[in-house]
Amino acid sequence: MLWSTVITMKMAPSQTPAWLLELPGTAISADNLEILLDTASFKSRLLEGIRSAKTRIYLAALYLQNDEAGREVLNALYEAKQANPELDVHVLVDFHRSRRGLIGKGPQVGNDQFYRDTAARYTHQIEIHGVPVKNREWMGVLHLKGFVIDDTVYYSGASINNVYLHQQEKYRYDRYHLIHSQPLADSMVNYIRDNLIASSAVISLLSPPLPTLKQMKSSVRQLRLRLVRARYQVDGQPGDGAMIFPLSGLGRTENLLNKTIERLLGEARERVFICTPYFNLPRPLMAAISKLMKRGIKVDLVVGDKTANDFYIPPGQPFSPVGALPYLYEQNLRRFAKRHRRAIDAGLLNLRLWLDEGHSYHLKGMQIDDDYYLLTGNNLNPRAWALDLENGLLIQDPKEELRDAFTREREAILTHTTRVNSYDALESLDSYPDPVKKLLKRLRRVRADLLLKRIL
Secondary structure (H helix, E strand, C coil), X not given: CCHHHCCCCCCCXXXXXXXHXXXXXXXXXXXXXXXXXXXXXXXXXXXXXXXXXXXXXXXXXXXXXXXXXXXXXXXXXXHHHHHXXXXXXXXXXXXXXXXXXXXXXXXXXXXXXXXXXXXXXXXXCCEEEEECCCCCHHHCCECCCCEEECCEEEEECCCECCCCCCCCCCCEECCEEEEECHHHHHHHHHHHHHHHHCCCCCEECCCCCXXXXXXXXXXXXXXXXXXXXXXXXXXCCCCCCCEEEEEXXXXXXXXXXXXXXXXXXXXXXXXXXXXXXXXXXXXXXXXHHHHHHHCCCEEEEEEECHHHCCCCCCCCCCCCHHHHHHHHHHHHHHHHHHHCHHHHHHCCEEEEEECCCCCEECCCEEEECCCEEEEECCCCCHHHHHCCEEEEEEEECCCCCCHHHHHHHHHXXXXXXXXXXXXXXXXXXXXXXXXXXXXXXXXXXXXXXXXXXXXX
């Protein structure tokens, strides 16, 4: 098939697919979904929700950092608990991540000590749990997203620190959705309580001494086996309008989230819009996207410019090996663009680079026509596909009640993007700074770059 002769025809919406009918979900109205378009608004709404909480607060994030934004959020949680001692407050973070500092920032004390120091200042305590999805961080982490405050779900890929919450000059751009739904909120809280908090592997980070990895080995294995099979259960309200379905996944074989993503791409009739911060798609998604273009489906793929990557090290600053990652991702994108150059020329493939100078990009998710919207913290990379505990919220919108809201979000995402018109618009390996070039060439020689793509 010649890309230049492909004609995309408007097709009628299909009936609800059988696989979707098997997913537990609940009805959602346009009035109960808010999409925030900037990072600062998400922070202010999160703090507002914490301060006005009446019954429960459940926060799940990769980490809650010991910096200005992290301290503000943690103090707000404690103050809400002091004002209302009956308030049910739980924070869940990755166990391994809580015990180290930021990559590439030198020796640092883990955030777990910060949690204990903060707790010592308050009478009424909240619960802070460390979740070890695997025995080692590089083998998999808690990448579960979603904050539940009373009956509202605050869903974003953001963790809690300065840059994710735009505390100072820099921000890390993400997606921010507030869903007002008791069935959805209950489902997410029950999943956390039944599958995580109830596990002997999930420990309080406020009660030292913390167990060693050797002591936790058996319980972590049991937790992992449970999470592979865990599913959200929704006591939902069916309807003939928009529906929302919570999904989770861990591992390759029984991963409902992965399977749903692949099925969603198969439902596309006209256009697919995908966001991912690090261009390192797993093989099933690469194959699915190629099939879409062969069918004449337009694919818009928004990724971060290498300088908008959170691991990017500007020239002139001390180099660390982790600083080579943005360049590795750019080379992935360059090869992809070269392989699909005819689709780019035909307008079937629109690769768009996000760049707002000095800021970073962390968006994930998909839109299939105006029928389906996937909100997720999944990076759509091999690590997310096989190692980390991930989740997402799938929205089906058969009557297009939410189309205008998601169109505004899509337009906001595209504001700071430029289209890649040719693969050679992306830098080649030989044009990189010497430390980066030497490291990437060395990794390629020993094929270590293939391993890095699987675990980073």
